[in-house]
Each structure stands twice: as structure tokens, then as C-alpha cells.
Amino acid sequence: MTEAATATAPARHRDYAEYGLCGFLALTGIVVLLDAARLSNNTTGVDPVGPKPVPLLVGGALIVLAVALAVAVARGSRGEAEAGEDIDPHSRADYKTVLLLIGVFIANILLIDLLGWVISGGLLFYGSAIVLGSRHFVRDLVIAAALSLGTFYGFAIGLGVALPAGILQGIL
Amino acid sequence: MDNLELLLQGFATAATPVNLLLALIGVIVGTAVGVLPGIGPAMTVALLLPILGGLEPTSALIMLAGIFYGGMYGGSTTSILLNTPGESSSVVTAIEGNQMARGGRAAQALATAALGSFIAGTIGTALLVFFAPLVTQFAISLGAPEYFAIMLLAFIAVTAVFGASRLRGFISLMLGLTIGLVGLDSVSGQARLTFGIPQLSDGIDVVVVAVGIFALGEALWVAAHLRRRAVEVIPVGRPWMGREDFKRSWKPWLRGTAYGFPFGAVPAGGAEIPTFLSYITEKRLTKHPEEFGKGAIEGVAGPEAANNASAAGTMVPMLSLGLPTNATAAVMLAALVSYGIQPGPLLLQREGELVWALIASLFIGNTLLLILNLPLAPLWAKLLRIPRPYLYAGILFFASMGAYAVNGSSFDLILLLVMGVLGFVMRRFGLPVLPLIIAVILGPRIELQGRRALQLSSGELKGLFGSVNVSTGQFQLSPIAVTVYLIILIVLAWPLLFALIRKALPAKAQEALEVVHEERVHPQHADDVSVEPPADPEAREKSRQ
Numbered sequence: 001m002t003e004a005a006t007a008t009a010p011a012r013h014r015d016y017a018e019y020g021l022c023g024f025l026a027l028t029g030i031v032v033l034l035d036a037a038r039l040s041n042n043t044t045g046v047d048p049v050g051p052k053p054v055p056l057l058v059g060g061a062l063i064v065l066a067v068a069l070a071v072a073v074a075r076g077s078r079g080e081a082e083a084g085e086d087i088d089p090h091s092r093a094d095y096k097t098v099l100l101l102i103g104v105f106i107a108n109i110l111l112i113d114l115l116g117w118v119i120s121g122g123l124l125f126y127g128s129a130i131v132l133g134s135r136h137f138v139r140d141l142v143i144a145a146a147l148s149l150g151t152f153y154g155f156a157i158g159l160g161v162a163l164p165a166g167i168l169q170g171i172l
Numbered sequence: 173m174d175n176l177e178l179l180l181q182g183f184a185t186a187a188t189p190v191n192l193l194l195a196l197i198g199v200i201v202g203t204a205v206g207v208l209p210g211i212g213p214a215m216t217v218a219l220l221l222p223i224l225g226g227l228e229p230t231s232a233l234i235m236l237a238g239i240f241y242g243g244m245y246g247g248s249t250t251s252i253l254l255n256t257p258g259e260s261s262s263v264v265t266a267i268e269g270n271q272m273a274r275g276g277r278a279a280q281a282l283a284t285a286a287l288g289s290f291i292a293g294t295i296g297t298a299l300l301v302f303f304a305p306l307v308t309q310f311a312i313s314l315g316a317p318e319y320f321a322i323m324l325l326a327f328i329a330v331t332a333v334f335g336a337s338r339l340r341g342f343i344s345l346m347l348g349l350t351i352g353l354v355g356l357d358s359v360s361g362q363a364r365l366t367f368g369i370p371q372l373s374d375g376i377d378v379v380v381v382a383v384g385i386f387a388l389g390e391a392l393w394v395a396a397h398l399r400r401r402a403v404e405v406i407p408v409g410r411p412w413m414g415r416e417d418f419k420r421s422w423k424p425w426l427r428g429t430a431y432g433f434p435f436g437a438v439p440a441g442g443a444e445i446p447t448f449l450s451y452i453t454e455k456r457l458t459k460h461p462e463e464f465g466k467g468a469i470e471g472v473a474g475p476e477a478a479n480n481a482s483a484a485g486t487m488v489p490m491l492s493l494g495l496p497t498n499a500t501a502a503v504m505l506a507a508l509v510s511y512g513i514q515p516g517p518l519l520l521q522r523e524g525e526l527v528w529a530l531i532a533s534l535f536i537g538n539t540l541l542l543i544l545n546l547p548l549a550p551l552w553a554k555l556l557r558i559p560r561p562y563l564y565a566g567i568l569f570f571a572s573m574g575a576y577a578v579n580g581s582s583f584d585l586i587l588l589l590v591m592g593v594l595g596f597v598m599r600r601f602g603l604p605v606l607p608l609i610i611a612v613i614l615g616p617r618i619e620l621q622g623r624r625a626l627q628l629s630s631g632e633l634k635g636l637f638g639s640v641n642v643s644t645g646q647f648q649l650s651p652i653a654v655t656v657y658l659i660i661l662i663v664l665a666w667p668l669l670f671a672l673i674r675k676a677l678p679a680k681a682q683e684a685l686e687v688v689h690e691e692r693v694h695p696q697h698a699d700d701v702s703v704e705p706p707a708d709p710e711a712r713e714k715s716r717q
Contacts, residue, residue: 024597049623058350062347079600079601080337094395105585105589126565132565147569148569
């Protein structure tokens with residue numbers, strides 16, 4: 001479906017969040033341009049182009065696309081949200097779950113080097129499962145512990161994957 | 173033949189007991205992960221990639237080949253047994269496959285998919301053996317201007333051909349290029365978009381981008397829209413098919429293969445178009461038109477073969493030009509790079525042993541898959557019942573483990589989260605994922621080739637169209653580069669050309685085009701279109717408005 005076809009479709013509810021996307025694109029474009037402006041462009045015979053033109057092109061294109069999208073949205077274009085096996089397309093977006101998941105993930109980032117993968121990874125799984133609606137608190141904990149211990153022994157010790165032991169160094 | 177000898181050497185490398193065991197593990201893990209709903213082949217490879225970090229390159233690639241085919245097969249199992257497909261490439265398989273399963277013929281649907289995948293994969297890999305060295309020979313003669321043009325074509329094709337909206341495709345492409353810019357410029361050594369953060373000077377690892385966009389983004393997106401009721405899984409016994417099924421399947425398998433491989437091998441191809449073409453062809457040729465829409469075996473056999481043959485086809489540009497044409501190939505290319513292997517036309521010369529071992533293990537993985545999947549199908553079907561909180565918590569868990577393992581640094585987890593949120597936003601606004609991932613991988617390389625081409629012309633723009641002939645000292649247009657630019661123009665102007673062609677065609681052909689277009693856009697309704705009497709095109713036209 002082209003933009004034009006979307007525009008002639010029956011008037012759907014306009015999605016104002018799309019303008020937020022335009023803003024994000026324009027902002028990214030400006031950041032890319034500002035960063036490019038800071039580069040010194042001492043072009044040489046070996047490199048007559050220098051590092052500057054490509055970011056200038058990309059940044060400029062982002063701003064142009066942001067404007068183009070704003071125009072398209074004003075004319076009724078709407079992104080088709082992605083479908084999938086476990087997605088209920090008619091449900092309203094549940095941002096509380098998403099934010100809680102991000103919170104659990106940030107906790108993992110903060111804790112991983114300190115507590116080690118076994119504890120922080122286990123907490124990541126446990127917390128995510130509960131946030132996603134699991135109510136088997138004991139079973140979830142057992143699975144989380146089994147997963148994080150299993151991956152640590154299997155991958156970190158078995159295959160040499162770089163996972164931190166943290167405070168359990170020497171115990172595991 | 174020289175290729176055969178090299179392939180046999182590849183088999184010798186791949187068939188050692190340890191490597192066979194790795195291929196087996198790869199196939200099992202790949203299928204298991206691929207069967208899980210919400211996880212397609214690209215995400216399977218991305219999630220399992222960092223785990224392979226400890227293995228030596230040859231063994232890792234052999235396991236990866238198993239994961240690749242396993243993930244593909246797992247995905248089609250999901251689309252047959254669940255009523256909604258996850259990947260665009262298995263949308264068509266799901267149309268008839270799910271209907272067959274509902275009608276109590278799940279075993280036959282899985283069997284024809286497994287055999288079709290095996291046959292298409294084997295023929296496709298054999299064609300790869302033949303074409304990869306041929307394309308490599310051609311590729312070695314290419315210079316920077318030609319490379320620049322070909323990569324530009326890959327960008328434009330992937331953006332303009334796939335997905336619902338070109339505008340959104342280009343947005344995705346530019347976001348990918350922005351991510352690719354981060355880090356030290358490879359020529360001048362100046363830092364771009366690093367904001368003074370030392371960890372960013374090496375750039376953002378492609379594996380972190382892939383895991384973030386595919387895995388974390390998907391998990392967050394599903395979390396926002398999770399079905400609260402249990403999905404319906406159709407029970408299945410051991411797959412088998414009778415003589416009649418076989419008679420109806422073998423021609424669609426071969427036709428599907430013939431559609432899939434060439435489409436996979438060209439930058440604009442992918443699996444979407446050949447699977448649709450195969451479906452339409454089978455619908456036209458079948459002796460059982462009344463079954464289409466209600467579970468016709470030809471409608472599973474053909475598209476499934478096309479899907480696998482296209483996957484084999486994507487290996488041709490990936491191995492000979494370093495050009496990924498679909499998401500899975502892009503992630504596999506990232507795997508090569510993470511082993512310090514430089515993709516491109518010299519790959520087959522420099523890393524011949526490795527590449528031939530990879531190709532040999534594609535044959536091995538494909539065979540293992542057939543042996544394993546027929547008896548294991550009931551077990552895979554059980555995996556579909558995994559409680560969703562565990563599934564998506566598990567994706568977060570493994571994504572986090574993988575991203576940490578890339579550099580052993582928690583900074584990558586921050587990047588992973590940023591990429592995950594970006595992946596969420598892209599799914600929310602219908603921005604296609606593929607252009608972004610291809611741009612991240614090819615972005616730095618296209619810049620390098622472009623700058624190299626302009627270096628040869630001392631900065632004049634004509635350097636992108638040709639180069640100075642060494643013997644005569646005269647500037648010469650490169651016929652290859654010019655041809656590729658022409659193709660780009662045609663691809664860009666296609667909607668306009670399509671409209672013109674449609675006007676020029678007689679009414680009957682117009683109608684056929686309409687149907688094809690309709691089936692591509694709304695495959696679920698494909699059956700209503702053909703059931704309606706063709707004598708009344710006006711009413712249909714109206715109903716579509």
C-alpha cells in the first residue's frame with residue numbers, strides 16, 4: 001500500500017503519537033548535523049571526501065523525512081502496527097507492563113557487575129515473569145535459579161562466554 | 173569439477189564427529205527456539221550468536237548453519253499449528269497450513285512442509301555451490317564505483333520493495349545509517365556521534381543492535397499487547413503423508429524451489445514475493461481448486477519450498493559479495509564479522525576452507541532436520557504451549573546474556589535497552605526492521621567504498637560512475653555501475669511505471685493484476701477473491717474501496 005492509497009482510505013482516527021515520531025526523527029537529524037559540524041574536515045589526497053559529508057547527508061535526510069512524515073500523517077497516513085502470534089491487535093497498549101519490564105532490565109544493568117550474572121540474571125527472569133502476569137511465585141523462582149545457574153555453568157564455564165561471577169566469585 | 177572437490181573437502185571438515193555433534197545441537201536448538209512463538213529465524217540466530225563466541229570459527233559456523241535451517245523449519249511449524257504466522261515469509265504457508273491442521277490434517281501439512289523444505293534446501297544449496305564461485309569471479313573484477321552502486325541498490329531495493337510504506341522504509345534506513353555512523357571514522361580516525369563516551373568509539377556492535385531490535389524490541393512490543401487468553405494449539409501426531417499427498421506435493425515443491433532461489437539471490441527478492449507467486453501458481457494449476465482456502469496441500473508444499481529455496485538463494489550474495497538481502501542473512505553476516513572475518517568478494521579465496529565447510533554443513537543440517545523433525549514434531553508442538561510469561565522473560569534473559577557476552581561489558585546492556593526501546597517504537601509505528609539492520613551492517617562499508625571511488629577521481633562526483641583506465645589514462649564510465657543505477661531508478665519509479673502499465677494492459681490482464689495485488693496485501697482474504705464470480709469486477713472494485 002502506498003502513502004496515497006492510505007490517504008484515500010476512509011478517515012481513520014488520527015494518531016497524534018505519530019507527530020512524536022516526527023519530532024524524534026527531526027531531533028536525531030539535528031544531533032547528527034551538530035555532531036558533523038564539529039568535525040574538522042581536513043581532506044587529503046588520500047581522502048578527498050573526509051568524514052563530514054556522510055553525516056551531513058544522513059542528518060539532512062532525517063529532517064526531510066521527519067517533515068515528509070508529518071505531512072503524510074496530516075493527510076491520514078498511519079503506521080501499521082506489527083502483528084504476531086501472541087499479539088492481540090485489538091487490545092490497548094499496556095504501557096505499565098512495558099515500563100515495569102524496562103525497570104527490571106535497568107535493575108539488571110545496575111546489578112550485573114556487582115552481584116554477578118547468576119543473581120542479576122535470575123532476578124531479571126523472575127521479575128519479568130511476574131511483571132508479565134505469572135503468579136506461581138515459587139515455581140518461577142525455581143525456574144529462574146535453574147536458568148541462571150545453568151547458563152552460567154554451561155556457557156561461562158563450559159563455552160568460555162564472558163559472564164561475571166560477581167559476589168559469588170569463588171563460591172560457584 | 174573444481175567446486176565439487178572443494179565441497180568434498182568441506183564435507184571432510186564438517187563431518188568430523190565433533191562438528192557433526194555441533195550441527196546436531198544447532199539443528200535441535202535452532203528448531204526448538206524457532207518453534208517458540210514470536211521468535212523467527214533471524215531472532216533465533218541473533219539470540220544464539222553470542223553463545224557461540226567461545227567456539228572456533230569453523231565449528232561456530234557449522235552450528236550456525238544448523239540453527240539457520242532449524243529456525244526456518246521451526247517457524248513454519250508454528251505458522252501451521254497456530255492460527256497466526258509470525259514471519260512475513262510464512263504468512264502464505266499459514267493460509268492453507270492452518271486450514272489443513274484445523275481439518276485434522278496437521279500431520280500431512282507438517283510432513284509436506286518438512287519434505288518440501290528438505291528438497292528445496294538441498295537443491296538450493298546445490299545451486300549455491302554452483303553460483304557462489306561464479307558470482308565471486310564476477311565480483312573480484314568490481315571496483316569501488318561498482319560496489320558503491322550495488323550496495324546502494326541493496327538499500328533502495330530493501331526499502332522500496334518490502335513493507336507497506338516506502339516513506340517508513342526510508343526512515344528506518346536512515347535510522348540504521350545513523351547507528352552505523354557511531355564510532356571512529358575508519359579513514360580519518362575522527363570520532364562521530366560518540367558524545368565523548370569511550371565505549372562508543374568502536375561503534376555499536378551489530379550483534380547488540382540485532383538482539384536489541386529483534387529480541388528485546390519484540391518482547392517489549394508483545395508485552396504491551398499480550399493476549400490474556402490461551403492460544404489455541406492444534407494437536408498433532410507423527411507427521412506422515414500418503415501416496416495421494418505425495419503425488420500432489422512433488423510438483424509444487426519443485427516449482428516453489430524454482431521461484432524461491434532466484435528471488436532470494438537478488439537484492440530485492442526476499443521470501444515474501446516467491447511464496448506468494450508459488451501460492452498463486454499452485455492455485456491456478458491444482459486439480460482440487462475447491463480445497464484452496466480450506467486446506468489444500470499444494471498451498472503448503474509450494475510456498476514452503478519457495479521459502480527455503482529463497483533462504484539458500486540469499487547465501488549467494490552473502491558469501492560472494494558480502495551483501496545481505498534478508499534479516500537472517502544480515503545476522504549471519506554479523507556473525508562472520510564478529511569472528512574477524514571480512515565479508516566480500518575475497519571471502520571465498522581467503523577463507524575458502526571455512527566457506528566450503530559452511531556450505532557442506534548446510535547440506536548436513538538440512539538432512540539432520542528431516543530425520544529429526546518427522547519424529548519430533550509432537551514434542552515441538554508441546555513447546556507452543558509454553559506459558560507466555562516464561563517465554564518473554566526468557567527472551568529478555570537470553571538477550572541480556574548475549575549482549576553482555578559480546579564484550580563482557582555492562583555498557584552494552586545500556587545500548588541493548590536503547591535498541592530494544594527503538595525496536596518497540598518501530599513496531600508501534602510500522603517502521604520495517606529490515607532496512608535498519610541492513611543499513612547498520614552496510615552503512616560503514618558503503619561510505620568506505622564511496623570515498624574510495626571519489627578518491628580515485630580526486631573528489632569529482634563522476635568517480636561514482638566509473639574510473640580512470642590505467643592503460644589509457646582516460647576516464648571511462650563503468651557499464652556495471654551505470655546499469656545498476658538504472659535499475660535503482662526503475663525500482664524507485666516502479667509505482668508510477670506500474671500505474672502506466674496497468675492503464676496500457678487489456679481489461680482481463682488488469683483484473684489478474686488486481687487479484688495478485690490483493691492477495692499480496694490481504695492474503696487472509698485470498699479465498700474470497702477467487703470464490704466470487706469473476707463476471708462482476710465492478711462490484712468487487714466497490715467492495716474494496
